[in-house]
Amino acid sequence: MKFFDNKVIWITGASSGIGEALALQFSNYNCKLILSSRRKDVLVAVKAKCTNQEHIAVLPLDLANTDGMPDVVKNAIAIFGTIDILINNGGISQRSPIIETTIDVDRKLIEIDYLGTVALSKALLPHFVANRSGHYVVVSSLMGKFSSSYRSAYCGAKHALHGFFDALRLEHHKDNVKVTMICPGFVNTNVARNALTADGSQQGYQDDMTQNGLEVNTFAKKMIKAIRKQKFEAYIGKFEKFGVYVKRLSPRLIHHMVLRSKVK
Template sequence: MKSIKDKIIWITGASSGIGEELSYQLNEQGCKLIISARREKELNRVKNNCTAPKNVSVLPLDLGNFEQLENMPEKAVSFYGKIDILINNGGISQRSLITDTKFEVYQQMMNINYLGTIKLTMQTLPYFTRQKSGHFVTVTSLMGKFSSPYRSGYCGAKHALHGFFDSLRMEHEKDGIDVTLICPGFIQTNIAKNALTGDGSLQKKEDDATKNGITAHQCAKEIIRAVEKKKFEAYIGGKEKYGVYLKRFFPNLLHKTVLKSSVR
């Protein structure tokens, strides 16, 4: 296992939650960071809260703005001359039944959670290929391995990420490029409050499963450990992470277990 110390790491979705906590822990470990999200003010707050803010560069971006993403890797590389790791962490969630969800909400979920991440990855890939090294770390979800009610759009986008990045790993292993898929379960962040409802408005309220999940601090620690080990996939959370194995070996039991749960 190689230490992540001194790596140059680009993190999307760094203004809150898992991305914010990753920024703090990686900065403490001596990494140089490029932190991205839509809200520049929040990015500057995260930078100023880091142990060594001089090693943090702010690069605002919107994953839903595909045209803007085209020159983002060039800007990211300009800060320190290279990128060792891109952590694709930006995204949004959803809480609504399929029959109550507008098609436009599904479009937004795919544009931000899937297509925006793919666009940024494709623009970064030539840099990694030329330097014969690089590591794509993509934060998907346990919902990218199995599904639950009220999250159809979110699950669909997260499942799609697995399909794309598994292919990328196979195609570019020869170029020294690694791919790690991070699958968190319930983490104490604002993901539920910021989830889209069926009409596209924010849910604006917490749910018990998220509130009782593991801390973002613990999640970030486990992500860093998985990156250092260059794992293909890492499942992070409480007992919900065992749903991955139920899905594989006992899919009918998983179906019944999820339906009986109070998760919404």
């Protein structure tokens, strides 16, 4: 796609799932990639699967280390001389009843999914403003638009992302800074296996809805199309994506629909 020609695209959470699928597909375009996550060895393995590896750099990043974001951004810019698109994909999920979930789990979801993403984006913002160009792509969730049981901390963090980035889009419209919120439904990745439970341990198993969700490569293609179109928001999934429109019409109706779905 010519839209991505010569652009430098930075992907967080690039070691697996959606991030890995994006890396593999973007590597076929005439662009440069920076792949970030906590584990350098896994990122190197992802890079090895890509084409045009001479245009791909690996940069370890821990979203929990919010104080270190200015240095990470400085290092990222130094690799190819600029950043054109930041894809905020890194994060974790959660599966547990509110009454059983420790506040430490809520805090971790906010620190990683919300504050980590915000800290990285704010550290990069002066670069975008100076260039009078830049594009934030934020992987939120349909759970950032309406909620479901057993995902309270996750829903809270994703809702918060919409509030922050809607404000950023408004404040920096004058600087030609774009924001695209990507809202996945069920995507067949390890997100459920890695989700935190009530005590902070990993769930460790897949659920049926995630298993039967969109294949990750199909999702990545749809997401790349939304980025190219510079959409404000994109809802990508199967039938569940229509919940966004149902909530607009009737919050009570979406409440009963989600109850009947018995999603866990």
